[in-house]
Amino acid sequence: MFGFLSLAVVGSVLWWSGAMTPHIRWSTNTFFLRAEVDENGVLSTALDIDLKNEGMVPFTITGISAKIPGILFPPPDETKEERSQVTVGSGGQKTLRKRVVITDCAAVPREPQPVRFTYSTWMGSGTAEVTWDSWSLTGPETELPIAWQRGLASKVCNDAVSPDWP
Numbered sequence: 379m380f381g382f383l384s385l386a387v388v389g390s391v392l393w394w395s396g397a398m399t400p401h402i403r404w405s406t407n408t409f410f411l412r413a414e415v416d417e418n419g420v421l422s423t424a425l426d427i428d429l430k431n432e433g434m435v436p437f438t439i440t441g442i443s444a445k446i447p448g449i450l451f452p453p454p455d456e457t458k459e460e461r462s463q464v465t466v467g468s469g470g471q472k473t474l475r476k477r478v479v480i481t482d483c484a485a486v487p488r489e490p491q492p493v494r495f496t497y498s499t500w501m502g503s504g505t506a507e508v509t510w511d512s513w514s515l516t517g518p519e520t521e522l523p524i525a526w527q528r529g530l531a532s533k534v535c536n537d538a539v540s541p542d543w544p
Contacts, residue, residue, distance in 0.1 A: 400497050401433035402466075404510055406526060407473070413537035422479045423534045424460075429474060431466040438465040440503070441496040442476055446527055448485035451493075452477055483535035490525040 407426040414422050431437060440463045443451045454460035455477060464474045480486070492507040513529030515522045524532075 400431065400435075400437035400499065400506075402437070402508070403430040403432055404428070404508055405430075406510055406530075408513070408530075408533070411530070411533055413534045415538060420479060421481075421534065421538055422477050423530070425476050425478050425530065427474045427476055428471065429464065429466050430471045431468055434468050435499055435501075436465060436467045436470075438463050438498045439474060439495055440498055442474070442493060443495075444491060444493045444527075446491045447487060448480065448482040448531060449527055450479040450481055452479055478530065478534075480531050480534050483531055486528055486531040488525055488528050491527050 405428045407428055410426060411423055414424070416422070427442070429439065454462045456462075460475050460477055464472050466472045490509045490512060492509045494505055494507050496505045497503060510526040512523040513526055515524050515529070
């Protein structure tokens with residue numbers, strides 16, 4: 379009985395500390411979000427993802443992906459300041475720039491979709507999913523929540539066809 383109780387206490391401490399699964403506060407920074415079209419006509423944007431470590435153990439994000447219609451998360455391109463991984467210390471905060479390709483503006487779902495991330499800690503590596511907070515559309519009399527991926531696609535697609543777009 380004592381052995382089981384000890385194991386439960388040790389497991390709880392490791393879980394609470396973030397050693398087993400990181401405790402991450404996610405947010406997306408849309409201030410620098412703009413449409414980019416490459417020489418092949420591929421529409422994309424650079425999304426800044428703010429990561430805050432709310433655990434006591436450092437973690438390293440080793441990959442971010444998603445299965446969302448109309449959106450792709452391609453591998454990082456080091457020439458565009460995209461890193462393949464980022465380490466966040468205990469109580470620390472970092473920003474990860476991730477390129478997002480819009481393959482079909484109309485196909486992006488209106489319901490919030492999860493993003494899968496892979497991570498490593500000193501205890502090993504794993505994967506988890508998170509659904510980022512909704513964005514909002516602000517009108518003259520109301521504010522309407524909109525799924526993060528729909529907001530991103532709408533902004534990028536609209537910018538790409540805007541007469542003011544360079």
